[in-house]
Amino acid sequence: MKVTGDRPGKGTYICMACGKKVVIESDDDKLPVCPQCKGSMFQ
Numbered sequence: 001m002k003v004t005g006d007r008p009g010k011g012t013y014i015c016m017a018c019g020k021k022v023v024i025e026s027d028d029d030k031l032p033v034c035p036q037c038k039g040s041m042f043q
């Protein structure tokens with residue numbers, strides 16, 4: 001599980017609360033809060 005503020009690396013992460021996909025395009029980018037439900041846990 002990844003949380004908002006982690007730098008998980010490039011890839012697609014899925015909000016555990018609502019299923020929204022969040023794409024990280026740079027290894028330096030932090031996971032945002034979910035744009036749909038403001039959730040902070042991703043897989």
Ligand SMILES: [Zn+2]
Nearest residue numbers: 015018034037
């Ligand atoms: Zn969500």
